[in-house]
Amino acid sequence: MSGGSFLWRGAAISFRAGESIASALLRAGERDLGADGAGARLRYFCGIGACQNCLVSVDGSIAESCLTPASDGLKVDPVEAVHG
Amino acid sequence: MARPAEIVCDALVIGGGAAGVSAAVELARAGLRVELAEQRASLGGAYHRQPSGTTATTSARGRRQWLRLTAGLAHFAIAPRLRHVFLGVDTDGLGLLDDREAGRVRTVRARALVVATGAVERILPRPGWQLDGVMTAGGLQMLLKETGEAPPGEILVAGNGPLNIALAADLVRLGRPPVALVEAGDPAKNLGAALRIATFPGLIGEAARHLARTGFAGTPWLRGATVTAIERDGARLAVSIEDRRGGSRRIHGDMVALHDGIRPNDFGLPAVSIGEPIVVRAGDCREVLGIRGAEADGIAAAREVMALLSGTALHRVAPEVSRQRRAQALLAELFRPVREHDGLRHLPDETVLCRCEGRTVGELRAMLAGPDPIGLREVKLNGRFGMGVCQGRFCADAVGEIALAARPDLAAGPLSRDRWPVRPVSIAALAAPDESRGE
Numbered sequence: 001m002s003g004g005s006f007l008w009r010g011a012a013i014s015f016r017a018g019e020s021i022a023s024a025l026l027r028a029g030e031r032d033l034g035a036d037g038a039g040a041r042l043r044y045f046c047g048i049g050a051c052q053n054c055l056v057s058v059d060g061s062i063a064e065s066c067l068t069p070a071s072d073g074l075k076v077d078p079v080e081a082v083h084g
Numbered sequence: 085m086a087r088p089a090e091i092v093c094d095a096l097v098i099g100g101g102a103a104g105v106s107a108a109v110e111l112a113r114a115g116l117r118v119e120l121a122e123q124r125a126s127l128g129g130a131y132h133r134q135p136s137g138t139t140a141t142t143s144a145r146g147r148r149q150w151l152r153l154t155a156g157l158a159h160f161a162i163a164p165r166l167r168h169v170f171l172g173v174d175t176d177g178l179g180l181l182d183d184r185e186a187g188r189v190r191t192v193r194a195r196a197l198v199v200a201t202g203a204v205e206r207i208l209p210r211p212g213w214q215l216d217g218v219m220t221a222g223g224l225q226m227l228l229k230e231t232g233e234a235p236p237g238e239i240l241v242a243g244n245g246p247l248n249i250a251l252a253a254d255l256v257r258l259g260r261p262p263v264a265l266v267e268a269g270d271p272a273k274n275l276g277a278a279l280r281i282a283t284f285p286g287l288i289g290e291a292a293r294h295l296a297r298t299g300f301a302g303t304p305w306l307r308g309a310t311v312t313a314i315e316r317d318g319a320r321l322a323v324s325i326e327d328r329r330g331g332s333r334r335i336h337g338d339m340v341a342l343h344d345g346i347r348p349n350d351f352g353l354p355a356v357s358i359g360e361p362i363v364v365r366a367g368d369c370r371e372v373l374g375i376r377g378a379e380a381d382g383i384a385a386a387r388e389v390m391a392l393l394s395g396t397a398l399h400r401v402a403p404e405v406s407r408q409r410r411a412q413a414l415l416a417e418l419f420r421p422v423r424e425h426d427g428l429r430h431l432p433d434e435t436v437l438c439r440c441e442g443r444t445v446g447e448l449r450a451m452l453a454g455p456d457p458i459g460l461r462e463v464k465l466n467g468r469f470g471m472g473v474c475q476g477r478f479c480a481d482a483v484g485e486i487a488l489a490a491r492p493d494l495a496a497g498p499l500s501r502d503r504w505p506v507r508p509v510s511i512a513a514l515a516a517p518d519e520s521r522g523e
């Protein structure tokens with residue numbers, strides 16, 4: 001897999017091969033991942049799928065951004081925007 | 085009878101770190117049909133995670149271990165199932181794996197499960213630890229390993245234990261020395277423990293290399309000091325630090341990495357069972373023993389499974405495991421925090437305790453101060469502490485500690501951590517009809 005770009009809130013974020021969505025967002029300075037359904041803020045924390053604080057919507061389904069590999073053309077949004 | 089979607093095997097190993105891979109290889113060596121499930125897109129776990137960049141952050145000894153383990157997988161033609169998240173065991177004893185690539189849940193009929201899900205970091209609650217830009221040291225290390233570079237901005241590393249020094253050394257190597265390394269212990273003063281650690285040459289060598297690198301980069305190493313608060317200051321973070329004499333200072337940064345040790349990631353897992361499906365645990369998720377202990381423990385777990393499958397009980401003995409247990413105890417002594425532990429009494433009421441639902445220390449204290457007798461069960465159910473999506477991984481210990489400090493009469497015992505579903509599973513994945521789930 002090579003690098004490319006995905007959409008975050010509709011804007012292109014570039015990523016490198018082997019990088020997670022969370023990593024690419026952080027390199028782009030995007031730390032605030034929005035709010036979850038209950039209104040709590042989401043952000044990167046543990047990096048290993050344990051805290052569940054980094055959930056995003058990836059092409060419509062909710063997943064941990066730290067575990068999900070970035071890939072070309074994905075549509076990534078805050079959870080609230082899709083499932084609010 | 086097996087349904088078409090079912091994966092049938094002798095043993096399902098969950099977790100592709102050193103412990104899981106060594107268990108899988110050992111089981112295959114004995115002729116068992118093995119499935120290995122890993123939630124990430126690559127194997128390696130906390131230590132051997134392969135960087136996509138160019139920096140190799142493990143030691144030569146570590147790299148040899150990983151070569152040995154992956155050679156074993158190749159030899160026995162074990163094809164790991166990557167991006168498969170283990171969800172739990174259903175009422176029929178079938179393992180459930182969420183195949184994130186395909187977007188569907190697969191069921192696994194296995195006679196035995198080896199759970200090797202690793203550790204989670206222990207992060208003590210501090211005011212401001214919920215802010216974005218604050219992450220665990222392991223979370224930051226994961227980013228370094230993934231990209232071979234650190235995210236932009238100045239970084240402060242704080243907490244307790246040897247892994248913070250390893251992270252600081254990694255940052256130095258990447259040309260991004262941290263603005264400060266804040267350490268609650270004073271390993272430079274604990275000479276007795278340091279001398280005994282010298283009997284574990286691997287450990288001392290690695291630590292010395294890390295320290296030298298950090299020192300030469302001019303990073304202030306504040307020992308016997310703790311972070312008392314993190315606040316937003318414009319676009320940056322202001323970190324308040326208290327030294328052992330009560331003196332305080334503030335240091336600014338863009339990111340804060342916190343880490344106070346590691347503990348088994350044993351939340352929401354099926355109970356250990358000697359009847360089929362047999363369930364055993366291996367590696368850090370059973371007991372935190374470091375990278376060498378993990379490989380040995382994986383082998384020990386595999387042997388235990390084989391003994392149980394053949395109807396004999398086996399007392400798990402592994403000399404390397406005992407040795408690494410001693411090493412871990414010495415490390416804990418070396419890094420013992422300078423200040424007496426106070427049951428988190430120092431935390432201001434507004435400190436967020438539960439990161440998932442924003443519940444605070446004050447809310448917990450208010451609950452505990454009520455006139456009626458209260459147990460941890462009420463704390464959980466009525467206070468919603470430990471009820472968030474992380475299943476209490478990052479608050480259960482602190483909740484228990486604060487509760488016991490406030491109410492020594494409280495029914496002891498940990499906040500139960502057996503609630504599932506564990507993870508986000510798309511409804512579509514669960515609802516996918518069996519036929520479409522074919523192999």
Ligand SMILES: Cc1cc2nc3c(=O)[nH]c(=O)nc-3n(C[C@H](O)[C@H](O)[C@H](O)COP(=O)(O)OP(=O)(O)OC[C@H]3O[C@@H](n4cnc5c(N)ncnc54)[C@H](O)[C@@H]3O)c2cc1C
Binds near residue numbers: 121203223369376
């Ligand atoms: C942040 C951090 C830094 C460390 N640094 C060092 C160091 O410098 N030196 C050292 O000797 N040791 C270090 N350790 C300890 C060392 O990494 C561990 O002892 C070792 O990795 C344990 O191996 P393991 O296989 O038990 O667990 P891990 O290596 O953690 O592997 C567990 C695997 O299980 C997977 N997993 C978890 N849950 C699921 C699920 N539900 N479904 C599917 N897969 C799942 C994870 O993705 C992971 O790949 C560190 C540990 C941590 C947490």
Ligand code: FES
Binds near residue numbers: 047049053
């Ligand atoms: S950062 Fe904790 S689950 Fe992703």
